[in-house]
Amino acid sequence: MSTELASDRGLRVEEILRAFDLRLGSSTSGVAYGGSFIAKPSGAPVETRDPSTGEVLAHVLTAGEDECKRAVAEAHKAFLEWRLVPAPHRGEVVRRLGEGFRERKEDLARLISLENGKILSEARGEIQEVIDICDLAVGQSRQLFGREIASERRDHRLVEQWHPLGVVGIISAFNFPVAVPGWGWAIALVCGDTIVWKPSSLTPLISIAVQKIIHDVTAGTEGERVFGLIIGRGGAVGEALLADERVALIQATGSCALGDRVSAALAKRSGRAILELGGNNAAIVLDDADLKLALRAVAFGTVGTAGQRCTTTRRLILQRGIAAGFLDQLQAAYRTVHIGDPLDDKTLMGPLISSEAVDDYRKGLAEIKRQGGKLLAGGAVLEDRGGYFVEPAIVRSTKDMPIVRDEIFAPILHVIEVDSLEEAIEVNNAVPQGLSSSLFTTSLAAAEKWLSAVGSDCGLANVNVGTSGAEIGGAFGGEKATGGGRQAGSDAWKGYMRRQTCTINYGHELPLAQGVSFPVD
Ligand code: UN1
Numbered sequence: 001m002s003t004e005l006a007s008d009r010g011l012r013v014e015e016i017l018r019a020f021d022l023r024l025g026s027s028t029s030g031v032a033y034g035g036s037f038i039a040k041p042s043g044a045p046v047e048t049r050d051p052s053t054g055e056v057l058a059h060v061l062t063a064g065e066d067e068c069k070r071a072v073a074e075a076h077k078a079f080l081e082w083r084l085v086p087a088p089h090r091g092e093v094v095r096r097l098g099e100g101f102r103e104r105k106e107d108l109a110r111l112i113s114l115e116n117g118k119i120l121s122e123a124r125g126e127i128q129e130v131i132d133i134c135d136l137a138v139g140q141s142r143q144l145f146g147r148e149i150a151s152e153r154r155d156h157r158l159v160e161q162w163h164p165l166g167v168v169g170i171i172s173a174f175n176f177p178v179a180v181p182g183w184g185w186a187i188a189l190v191c192g193d194t195i196v197w198k199p200s201s202l203t204p205l206i207s208i209a210v211q212k213i214i215h216d217v218t219a220g221t222e223g224e225r226v227f228g229l230i231i232g233r234g235g236a237v238g239e240a241l242l243a244d245e246r247v248a249l250i251q252a253t254g255s256c257a258l259g260d261r262v263s264a265a266l267a268k269r270s271g272r273a274i275l276e277l278g279g280n281n282a283a284i285v286l287d288d289a290d291l292k293l294a295l296r297a298v299a300f301g302t303v304g305t306a307g308q309r310c311t312t313t314r315r316l317i318l319q320r321g322i323a324a325g326f327l328d329q330l331q332a333a334y335r336t337v338h339i340g341d342p343l344d345d346k347t348l349m350g351p352l353i354s355s356e357a358v359d360d361y362r363k364g365l366a367e368i369k370r371q372g373g374k375l376l377a378g379g380a381v382l383e384d385r386g387g388y389f390v391e392p393a394i395v396r397s398t399k400d401m402p403i404v405r406d407e408i409f410a411p412i413l414h415v416i417e418v419d420s421l422e423e424a425i426e427v428n429n430a431v432p433q434g435l436s437s438s439l440f441t442t443s444l445a446a447a448e449k450w451l452s453a454v455g456s457d458c459g460l461a462n463v464n465v466g467t468s469g470a471e472i473g474g475a476f477g478g479e480k481a482t483g484g485g486r487q488a489g490s491d492a493w494k495g496y497m498r499r500q501t502c503t504i505n506y507g508h509e510l511p512l513a514q515g516v517s518f519p520v521d
Pocket of ligand 1: 175311467
């Protein structure tokens with residue numbers, strides 16, 4: 001970067017931070033509960049860096065175990081009141097939160113581009129996603145209904161009802177620092193729960209900005225104390241949150257390894273979890289597909305968010321008839337992708353999140369080659385740029401290479417050729433993870449087979465739509481090693497409440513179920 005460009009960017013960075021009262025190079029608290037930030041939390045500070053330059057943006061003061069416990073205690077205290085607020089009134093608070101995010105959409109999108117590195121258009125999309133889930137949650141606040149079930153006993157009523165659950169601990173990842181935790185908190189809040197949020201330490205400023213928006217909006221309302229933030233190291237704060245019996249539910253997003261740790265900790269206290277873990281998503285293109293449409297979907301699915309979505313297309317399964325031509329076109333499309341400053345409108349791919357992510361990319365490619373994969377496009381780390389930029393890579397792999405089973409959180413696409421739809425489904429399903437999957441075809445029979453019980457085994461199965469970019473109206477999540485949890489729309493709200501089955505006898509007899517007779521006088 002020339003000196004002039006660098007100082008221009010420096011000014012922009014300061015302006016982006018200022019929008020949330022943050023200053024370049026300063027120290028700021030990453031801990032809040034009970035309606036305000038805690039000035040001097042006891043955890044070790046973390047540095048947050050601009051992934052486009054590698055420069056330190058700020059130092060964030062983090063939570064120690066004590067603040068974690070306090071945050072849970074405050075959230076629990078707030079829960080005892082919040083659960084009594086009528087659900088549509090809780091919805092009103094969430095409606096205002098949605099308005100708050102609407103007002104700050106551009107400021108927050110720019111902060112996401114700066115600290116997370118995703119391009120502005122995707123950052124705006126992320127804020128839109130949180131606005132959308134708030135809108136959905138507002139409607140949901142009037143639709144938290146149970147059902148009535150026919151009782152086998154005369155003068156009896158059998159009903160199911162839903163109650164607030166308690167404190168929800170949200171553990172979220174760097175790649176969707178606002179939308180994915182938002183899926184949880186927007187729904188959980190209308191359900192009557194309160195929140196302790198442990199975001200990724202890689203994107204602390206974004207979480208602080210979100211917390212500030214929440215404070216601004218909820219101050220003086222019934223929702224003033226319902227939301228806490230604990231930025232801190234997983235080892236200390238994460239473990240304390242998982243072990244705390246007052247935390248009724250953990251919503252965790254991250255790698256399969258994180259999921260294992262969460263599950264093991266919760267198993268000790270039979271705690272509940274909604275897990276959204278690793279994905280290893282495939283797009284299948286059949287010979288009869290609309291190739292132009294498929295190409296655009298695959299390009300976004302692989303290069304979008306620099307390959308750092310849990311829904312990123314990591315495997316491209318091509319039917320042999322179109323394979324060579326499709327690959328040529330994909331490589332040509334890759335050559336047009338402008339890699340650079342995510343704040344610049346012409347950029348389609350920003351940096352990876354950290355130098356560790358660049359190492360994973362490098363090591364992943366080396367291992368793919370060692371196992372017999374062939375690099376077809378990209379593969380370079382753009383070291384001369386500063387920051388954490390890499391080229392998106394395409395590799396020709398075979399379905400038997402063990403590494404094809406792993407999620408490498410970087411823009412590396414395995415291409416695998418197959419003969420038939422049946423073989424494509426087999427390859428799609430032959431990995432441990434089961435998040436998202438796509439089939440491109442113009443055949444109704446192929447599409448329906450793909451969606452049938454012998455088709456995709458993933459939580460998300462699409463036809464002529466890419467693996468990433470799901471809408472919030474549907475339940476989001478995946479099977480197998482992805483963890484089985486569901487978040488966002490549909491009936492995912494039920495995961496944030498406790499179900500109660502009630503039997504009411506309004507007669508004067510006591511008939512027992514299953515016809516049991518037990519005569520006592
Ligand atoms: C994630 O990467 O954890 O479907 C979530 C998508 C986005 C959400 C991604 N709506 O790609």
